[in-house]
Amino acid sequence: MLKQSKSVNTANGRKLTFKPFKKPVKGLPDGFEEATWAKLQAAVRAVHNKEPVSTSLEELYKAVEDMCHHKMAESLYARLQKECDAHIASQIQRLASSSTADPVLFLDQVGAVWDDMCRQMLTIRQVFTFLDRSFVVAAPGVRSLFDMGLQQFRTHLEARPQVGEKLQRGLLQQIQTERRGDAINRQLLTNLLRMLSSLGIYSTAFEAPFLEETTQFFQEEGRRLMEELDPAGYLLHCERRLREELMRRRECLAEGTEPPLQEAVEAQLVAAHLAALLDRGFPTLVAARRLDDLARLYNLADRVDMLDPVRFAFRDHIKATGTALVMDKDKDGEMVQGLLDMKAAMDAVLQQSFEGDPDFGNTLKEAFEAFINQRQNKPAELIAKFIDAELKSGKKGQTEDQLEATLDRVLILFRYISGKDVFEAFYKKDLAKRLLLGRSASTDAEKGMIAKLKAQCGAQFTSKLEGMFKDVDLSRDIVSSFRSSTAAQARIPQGVDMNINIMTAGYWPTYPVVDAKLPAELNEYQQVFKDFYLDKHQGRRLVWHNSLGTCLLKAHFQKGPKELSVSLFQTVVLSLFNDADRLGFTDIAAATGIEDRELRRTLQSLACGKWRVLTKEPKGRDVNDGDTFVFNAGFSAQLYRIKINSIQMRETVEENTKTNEQVVQDRQHQIDAAIVRIMKTRKTLSHALLVSELLVQLKFPIRTQDMKKRIESLIDREFLARDSANSNVYQYLA
Amino acid sequence: MMKRAKKAMGGAANRAAGGSSALFEQYCDPATDEIGPEGVERFCSDINTDPSDRKVLLLAWKMRAKRMGFFSREEFQSGLTALKATTTAQIQRALPGLEEQVECNPDSFRDFCTFAFKYCLTEPSQKLIDIDTAVTMLAIVMPREPLMPRFCDFLKEQTEYKVINFDQWTSFLRFAQEVKPDLSNYRDEDAWPILLDNFVEWGRRNADRPIDFT
Numbered sequence: 001m002l003k004q005s006k007s008v009n010t011a012n013g014r015k016l017t018f019k020p021f022k023k024p025v026k027g028l029p030d031g032f033e034e035a036t037w038a039k040l041q042a043a044v045r046a047v048h049n050k051e052p053v054s055t056s057l058e059e060l061y062k063a064v065e066d067m068c069h070h071k072m073a074e075s076l077y078a079r080l081q082k083e084c085d086a087h088i089a090s091q092i093q094r095l096a097s098s099s100t101a102d103p104v105l106f107l108d109q110v111g112a113v114w115d116d117m118c119r120q121m122l123t124i125r126q127v128f129t130f131l132d133r134s135f136v137v138a139a140p141g142v143r144s145l146f147d148m149g150l151q152q153f154r155t156h157l158e159a160r161p162q163v164g165e166k167l168q169r170g171l172l173q174q175i176q177t178e179r180r181g182d183a184i185n186r187q188l189l190t191n192l193l194r195m196l197s198s199l200g201i202y203s204t205a206f207e208a209p210f211l212e213e214t215t216q217f218f219q220e221e222g223r224r225l226m227e228e229l230d231p232a233g234y235l236l237h238c239e240r241r242l243r244e245e246l247m248r249r250r251e252c253l254a255e256g257t258e259p260p261l262q263e264a265v266e267a268q269l270v271a272a273h274l275a276a277l278l279d280r281g282f283p284t285l286v287a288a289r290r291l292d293d294l295a296r297l298y299n300l301a302d303r304v305d306m307l308d309p310v311r312f313a314f315r316d317h318i319k320a321t322g323t324a325l326v327m328d329k330d331k332d333g334e335m336v337q338g339l340l341d342m343k344a345a346m347d348a349v350l351q352q353s354f355e356g357d358p359d360f361g362n363t364l365k366e367a368f369e370a371f372i373n374q375r376q377n378k379p380a381e382l383i384a385k386f387i388d389a390e391l392k393s394g395k396k397g398q399t400e401d402q403l404e405a406t407l408d409r410v411l412i413l414f415r416y417i418s419g420k421d422v423f424e425a426f427y428k429k430d431l432a433k434r435l436l437l438g439r440s441a442s443t444d445a446e447k448g449m450i451a452k453l454k455a456q457c458g459a460q461f462t463s464k465l466e467g468m469f470k471d472v473d474l475s476r477d478i479v480s481s482f483r484s485s486t487a488a489q490a491r492i493p494q495g496v497d498m499n500i501n502i503m504t505a506g507y508w509p510t511y512p513v514v515d516a517k518l519p520a521e522l523n524e525y526q527q528v529f530k531d532f533y534l535d536k537h538q539g540r541r542l543v544w545h546n547s548l549g550t551c552l553l554k555a556h557f558q559k560g561p562k563e564l565s566v567s568l569f570q571t572v573v574l575s576l577f578n579d580a581d582r583l584g585f586t587d588i589a590a591a592t593g594i595e596d597r598e599l600r601r602t603l604q605s606l607a608c609g610k611w612r613v614l615t616k617e618p619k620g621r622d623v624n625d626g627d628t629f630v631f632n633a634g635f636s637a638q639l640y641r642i643k644i645n646s647i648q649m650r651e652t653v654e655e656n657t658k659t660n661e662q663v664v665q666d667r668q669h670q671i672d673a674a675i676v677r678i679m680k681t682r683k684t685l686s687h688a689l690l691v692s693e694l695l696v697q698l699k700f701p702i703r704t705q706d707m708k709k710r711i712e713s714l715i716d717r718e719f720l721a722r723d724s725a726n727s728n729v730y731q732y733l734a
Numbered sequence: 735m736m737k738r739a740k741k742a743m744g745g746a747a748n749r750a751a752g753g754s755s756a757l758f759e760q761y762c763d764p765a766t767d768e769i770g771p772e773g774v775e776r777f778c779s780d781i782n783t784d785p786s787d788r789k790v791l792l793l794a795w796k797m798r799a800k801r802m803g804f805f806s807r808e809e810f811q812s813g814l815t816a817l818k819a820t821t822t823a824q825i826q827r828a829l830p831g832l833e834e835q836v837e838c839n840p841d842s843f844r845d846f847c848t849f850a851f852k853y854c855l856t857e858p859s860q861k862l863i864d865i866d867t868a869v870t871m872l873a874i875v876m877p878r879e880p881l882m883p884r885f886c887d888f889l890k891e892q893t894e895y896k897v898i899n900f901d902q903w904t905s906f907l908r909f910a911q912e913v914k915p916d917l918s919n920y921r922d923e924d925a926w927p928i929l930l931d932n933f934v935e936w937g938r939r940n941a942d943r944p945i946d947f948t
Contacts, residue, residue: 687924709928
């Protein structure tokens, strides 16, 4: 034997020697293969029988190695294969002939067989490592030893379908058992499912039937629980079930099962019943502010891609509740507060339950816009009145910030209204009263409100309102310079002082001019002022509005003097009593020249109300022509200053109707103007196009019938004519 | 051809003028030089026609009479010229032809209806006729229109309009021509006056009611 060795010097000086591979020994002893195999076979059988192996591991390794070296690897593999095959076959056969009826016990048995198989195969593989790493690796199409075992297991399993069936039934039953609330051996379940995965039969042997059973189970459960539980309870149950299923999946089932499993549960429990849930439960949940339940609903609906039905339910609920609020004529006084509360509640639902979802936000807005405009004019009027109340003095208990917050919230409601001109009319009327009678709580709050309106509706909307403020400021300046003008001051009568507001007619609401014969001093004062003013502003015309005047009178009664805060008309009447103690109605009428109804109202307020500075003979609430009025010298009251002037502040029903009518009139004019404008440009236009053009141009809601009325009126007044050839076309008549 | 016809008409007119003038003077009131109500009554009797008959209105139309119950000299004469009649007998014979003309010629019918409305206006600046007059006039002007009786019922029953204006009158005429008696092809998004929108709504609601022909 030649020994050729190479020596290499290593770093530490030691010599490494490479020895060549041992050449195969010529001439093996007879029966080498059989003898060696016999040793190995015994070992394999011992492993399979769970008996101790007599031969040492090292000797077994060597045996394998030897056989491989002597080109016996292939036959060794074949022998081993046959050995394992037989064993696995018998194991499976034992399972097949198992008479165990109880699926749990059967699963145990299967589990045990599998555990054994795995363990034993690993041991055998360990012994035959050399074979595994040399022959198997080199030869194409030859499975590794462990895989070989798996393959054999699978083959025999498939040859005994009843085993597979029993196994499947057992596994599915376990899951159903756990679903029903009883405990199971999760470890076993996991093991067996991993076994199926390893064998490559997981989908067919387990997953497919599992998903089908899951679908059926939850289909039945869904139907049943929909009848038994209320919607909130049902949703809670869905959430719980989904959680349970996913947790079980994570622990026991393959990862790929999760999407179909989730889908099946969601479809059967949630999607199939969402419409009914919304129908039955949505309005109640919202009304009861069950934000958590609604959030759960939102999440579940999102998972099954059915947010739209939820959104529609939200919309319908808002519309229904809102319409009831707005249409109940008996509850007009509470409408605005009701709307504010409702908006706040819906916002809470939107933010906290629906995650501020922008689609839901839009739907909320559209729903509010839809119902608030169901009732024409009233909401706008009430909102204006609400703001008026907030801005008047005497609104205690609010900080500036709170007031601002309330106004902001009210303005959001205002934004939903389509007939904004109604609001403007009422707001203007109320603002005028506040400014002229000094009833604003804070000028800052007033100006802030205007700024907000301007931001919302544009400068044109608020230009007149701003004009009113300017007038008040200018008036203050003029009065101030009037008071400092010595010339003017020299001419005014003693004992009178006036504060004057000059209103530019276009900005302010229109007031009827009610004449009265004012006391001489007032007339004089007014004249001096008028001269002063017109001197500075030539070409202007001043018209005194008696109905808006208020006075502070010093009255001397027997029990002492009092200051009376009264209207100008009341002043005119009272000053008559400077020269007489008793006066008949007709005399008063003649002396004051006040219009009949207004005069009676005024006298009533002085003689029949809470503070009777005059007495009426005969007594009674109504003022009749034959009545006599007497100065009540014995008048007494606790306070020094007494307000008898409440009529002006209170809005009468007539005023209200008048304002509404004014809006209607203005709208008619605007429609007419728009029609003429359009027809003048187009010369000839079809009815349909005229209507659609009007809808674009007009800023308030309008019915086709209203448009037709104005068109007919314009035809009558010969601004337009119907085309002789085509009846649906109008011609402009120049 | 046209020129000759004109000439012939001119000649006939000259000859007829004498005849119609004489006829006119049989009925006119010498003080006013026009035929007044009394004369009209006699005239109608002579042509064997009731004064409230449609044919009389047709005559007035042909004459372009301005005032109801009166015919001026020019009106009377031009009317007779247009009819090519100078005697009451000739007038009487021409009447069926007049009826046929408005029956068969849509333009004439429209002209006749327009005339009928204006004929009812008695005051100088009047532009409206009251419901009763309108109803009476409609019955005379379009007696055979299937929609007319129902429209008249409606006019009498509704309270929104107390008077009819010219636009509404002519619109009804167009309505009668375009809309089916069962109102099925009516579209309210069209430019019909509101009066007619209301009529259709009323008509559909009262579809089963028997019509009042009184």
